[in-house]
Structure formats: structure tokens, C-alpha cells
Amino acid sequence: MESNSSINYLKVTVPESAQDTRIRKYLLKHYRSVVRSKESVHRAFERHEITVNGCPVEETRRLQKGDIVEVKYDKSIEEANKMKIIPIRVCYEDEHFAVVWKPSGQNFGLFERAIHFNTALKDLEGNRQKVWCINEIQKAASGLIIVAKTEAIRNILLNQYNNNQIQTTMRILCHGYVPTTVMSELFKPDPNKQTEKTEGITPDQILKRIHIVSQTPSNNAQYISKLDVELCTPILSSQLRKLFYFYSDHPIIGNSTFTRPLKTNRDKGLCAALIAVAFNHPVDLNKRIVVEQQEPTKFGVICEREARSHQNKLDREAEEIQKSGLLSLDLEQRKKGQLLAYMLGQKEFCGLVYKITNDCLIPRTSSETLVQAAVAAAKSINSESIHVIDVGTGCGNLLISILDQIPRAMGVGVDISDAALSVAKENASRLLSEQRQPRATWRIQDMTSLNDQNAYDILVCNPPYLDFDKAKKSKEQMMALQQEPTEALFANDHGYQWYHVLSKVAPSVVKDHGYVILECGKGMMEKVSAIWSDWQQIAVYKDAQGWDRCLVLQMRQVA
Numbered sequence: 001m002e003s004n005s006s007i008n009y010l011k012v013t014v015p016e017s018a019q020d021t022r023i024r025k026y027l028l029k030h031y032r033s034v035v036r037s038k039e040s041v042h043r044a045f046e047r048h049e050i051t052v053n054g055c056p057v058e059e060t061r062r063l064q065k066g067d068i069v070e071v072k073y074d075k076s077i078e079e080a081n082k083m084k085i086i087p088i089r090v091c092y093e094d095e096h097f098a099v100v101w102k103p104s105g106q107n108f109g110l111f112e113r114a115i116h117f118n119t120a121l122k123d124l125e126g127n128r129q130k131v132w133c134i135n136e137i138q139k140a141a142s143g144l145i146i147v148a149k150t151e152a153i154r155n156i157l158l159n160q161y162n163n164n165q166i167q168t169t170m171r172i173l174c175h176g177y178v179p180t181t182v183m184s185e186l187f188k189p190d191p192n193k194q195t196e197k198t199e200g201i202t203p204d205q206i207l208k209r210i211h212i213v214s215q216t217p218s219n220n221a222q223y224i225s226k227l228d229v230e231l232c233t234p235i236l237s238s239q240l241r242k243l244f245y246f247y248s249d250h251p252i253i254g255n256s257t258f259t260r261p262l263k264t265n266r267d268k269g270l271c272a273a274l275i276a277v278a279f280n281h282p283v284d285l286n287k288r289i290v291v292e293q294q295e296p297t298k299f300g301v302i303c304e305r306e307a308r309s310h311q312n313k314l315d316r317e318a319e320e321i322q323k324s325g326l327l328s329l330d331l332e333q334r335k336k337g338q339l340l341a342y343m344l345g346q347k348e349f350c351g352l353v354y355k356i357t358n359d360c361l362i363p364r365t366s367s368e369t370l371v372q373a374a375v376a377a378a379k380s381i382n383s384e385s386i387h388v389i390d391v392g393t394g395c396g397n398l399l400i401s402i403l404d405q406i407p408r409a410m411g412v413g414v415d416i417s418d419a420a421l422s423v424a425k426e427n428a429s430r431l432l433s434e435q436r437q438p439r440a441t442w443r444i445q446d447m448t449s450l451n452d453q454n455a456y457d458i459l460v461c462n463p464p465y466l467d468f469d470k471a472k473k474s475k476e477q478m479m480a481l482q483q484e485p486t487e488a489l490f491a492n493d494h495g496y497q498w499y500h501v502l503s504k505v506a507p508s509v510v511k512d513h514g515y516v517i518l519e520c521g522k523g524m525m526e527k528v529s530a531i532w533s534d535w536q537q538i539a540v541y542k543d544a545q546g547w548d549r550c551l552v553l554q555m556r557q558v559a
Helices: 023-030 038-046 075-084 108-119 151-162 237-247 297-324 328-335 340-344 365-378 397-405 418-431 475-481 497-509 525-531
Strands: 007-013 050-052 068-074 089-093 097-102 142-148 167-175 207-218 222-231 272-280 288-292 346-349 352-355 386-391 409-415 440-444 456-461 510-519 535-542 548-555
Touching: 023 038, 023 050, 023 068, 038 050, 038 068, 089 288, 097 108, 108 142, 142 151, 151 272, 167 237, 167 297, 207 297, 222 297, 237 272, 340 346, 346 365, 346 397, 352 397, 352 418, 365 397, 365 456, 365 510, 365 535, 365 548, 386 397, 397 409, 397 418, 397 440, 397 456, 409 418, 418 440, 456 497, 497 510, 497 525, 525 548
Parallel strands: 142 272, 386 409, 386 456, 409 440, 456 510
Antiparallel strands: 007 068, 050 068, 089 097, 097 142, 167 222, 167 272, 207 222, 272 288, 346 352, 510 548, 535 548
């Protein structure tokens, strides 16, 4: 077996062990390094590159002992066919150089070979000459690449590039509302983000200037800012991403390192594209080369989708505001980021409208799974009355909704906030049909001090489970969360603090065969189950987004 740069050559005598074997199967089994793949060997047969005893054959030919199989597999044809299907858009070309467009998702090394196939000069024998890419663009990004066709032109263009004489403009999409183009105001070192990865980053050595193209309202990022940034050259793409990621509040949208994805955007790429280059012609020095291209289609799609979703949300909220009787003047508070539920002073949960204030956590639709679980658990409890305790009751939405759907149930709501309990009492008196005595009672109490011995059939709890260190990485999320009571949101031990505490308290307050129903954060179910391993896991409920949200446990029987 021999191989040169373009031909794989094989000549072999068929042994007795291969008698009556089809030639295609024989080659793929014993000489795949030569014929590469099923598809490649099929094409080699079509090109008559495979012979038996000097004659081209079909791939179904059965071999006989002593047959001479010869393969002259032309790799260059395969390479050419591969290069032909790689999309290369030539935006400018003359005998000295070309400017081509690289789409996102295309490996640069492979794309560079395709550039050679499509733009290289040929010698008198038809062989393609070497070409040189002056700038690189990472796989996830798209944009213009300058290609020199001779080494002399390469040296001239590379000198321009390395001496910051080629003007390059990159269009990017960033999280948030970029308020200024003054780099000293936009980029400021954050001591909390300083690591070895941020060393050597100086804004004015990465960017020359910034232009704000547009700013689109977004439900996921508050705003999406579309910027044109003129880059200093030479530059690594990672330096630009690090600059926006570590030195500003506006990371570039993407799934690459030092970027932040947009929740609604499933695209795996990077929202960055080199859309313009300008430089002096390397031969005709009086000629200025300017190549400009439109931004990738996905940039407009992302912005249009976010704007549409944002407007739909505003329309829904405007309808709610109108129904509530708020003045249009109050919309200014909404524009400043005030959560709608606090503006309205109410929130619907399980079909009931609850009063809420800033002292209470806003009820989430995902928490309705706890009510569903409690109603299901109650069906297995054979008793005239069911006693429920809601730990960390807030505005009372869990307990009141459970009592509303289980007429034979009575309950206790506990919380450390007197203000929250006042709201819960008001909600109970309005939403629960009271008989001679109230079905719900309320008391100020810390979770650690629960001491009602074997008093409850069902314990429900939506404990604080957010990890502050993780949440603070998202400025948009923190701006919303800061409006809600901190003690109802955050927990130590990466969010698991109160699951541990409650697991120690619950055995004494829940009856034999009683139930504990817990809400769990995204991705926390497995570890919460491990914390409660002494209890029997009865069910897991998913929320509307498909996340495991509610864990139902039952006290194990003691043998």
C-alpha cells in the first residue's frame, strides 16, 4: 500500500480466506484506511479507480483466490467535491487578492482549504498556488476574510493588518441597553470579575470606536443592543468577547466562552459578524478598497422576535392594568422595571386572585404543582379532616388554594414576616368561606422552631432556594429579584440550606404516613431527593416548562 499527497494506492492478491467475498465488503473490512468510507468506495467504483485483474468491476463482484485487486483512490477528487459544497461568497476579487464571506458554524481550517480551491491562482500546469488568509474568524462567528494570492501581496497586507492600517467593523448583539459610546464610561474593571483571564485587556487597544445601531426591547435581556465596533488589528476574537463580558454589563449574545446566551435563542453560534473592511490596495496605492456586507439574517430575526414578544407582553399587561383601574401615569413605573404584580397589588394563582405587597414573594405558576400534589395526596388520607401546614406561607397562596380545593382540610400558615402574615390573613378572610371557626390560622415562627408533635397530615413548603452567587451573574434577573423579599428567595449552601433544616424538623411534626410536599429549583431535584433519602419518594411533578418542580415524600413506616 502506497500513498502520496493525492493518491492512495493499493495492490493486493486475494487470499483463500476471502474466497467468494464481495469486493466492496473486502475493501471496507481490510483496507478502510485506503478507501476511507462506504460513500468514498462507492464513488471510487464509479470512477473506475478499483480493478480486478486489470479490469474495472462492479462493487458487487465476488472475489476469487488469487485475484489481483488494485486501487488507485484519488483523494484530490474527494477533496475537490468536498470543497465545492462549502459556501464561499466572493465579495471582491482581482488578480492580487480576494475578500470572501465566511458563514457562522464553518470550521476555519476547512474553510481556508475551500478558499484555496475557489480563489487560488493556477500555474501553467493547472495546479493551484498557495493562498494566505490575512485575518481569521472563529467557527461560531461570520464575516469577511481577506485572502492574498501571492506571497508578496500577503506580506504587504499582513503588514497593514499588523500595524492597525486595515479598518475592520464588526456588528454584534449585546445584552442590555448600552447607554454610551464613550469607552471610558462603558468599560470599567469589576474587581469581582478580575481573574488571570482578564489580564492584558485594555479597551483602546481592542476598539477604536463604537456606534449604536439599534436597541430593541426584550423580555429576556430588557434590551438587545446592536453595535458596530471598529476593531484595532490584529486582534483575537476572545479579547473582544472578554472585554464586553468582564468589563461591561453587556456581554455579547452567544454560546461561546465569555458570552451569554439569550434564553429564547436556540442558535449555537455567536452574534458577531465582521461586516466591513477598508484598506489601501496593495499594488494601486491610490485605490481604496471598501467592502461592506449586510448583517447575517439571524440578527434581524432575533431582534424582531424579541420586539414582538415584548410588545405582546406589554399588550397583556396593559389589559390587566386597564382592568385594575390604574392610571396610565402608572405605566411610567412599569417602564422603570417595576414588577407588574406589585404595581397591580394582586396576582392570580390557582384560579384565585391574591392580594400581594412588596412584603410577599410573588406567586409563580410553577408553584401550582404543589397544590395539585396536595390535592392528590389528600385522596389517600382516610380521615374526616386533614391538617395542613404551610411553612413560609408568604401571602398564603399555597395554603389557601389547598383549603379551597379540599373542603375537609384545615391549616396553619407560618412565616417569619409579620407583614406577610397580615396579607395572608386578609386573603384568607376574602377567599375562604368561613364557618363557625376559621379554617386557617397564622403565626410568626421560624422553620427551625416548629414543634407541633405529629400534628399534620401534609406539610407543604416552597423554601428559599436561589443561590445568590449564581443569581447575581445575571444583571437582568437580579434587577427583578431585588424587588422581592430577599429572605424568601436566597439560601446558603448553594440553595439547599432550608431543605436540610426542614428534613430534620419534619419527622416530628408530620403524622405517621403523612406527606411532605416541596418545591425544588431547576436542576435541584436529585440532590433534594438525596437530602430526604430517609423518606419514601411518592411522586415528582413537572411544571409547564417541563422542569421537575415538585417533590412528594411520605414518611417511611418504622418496622
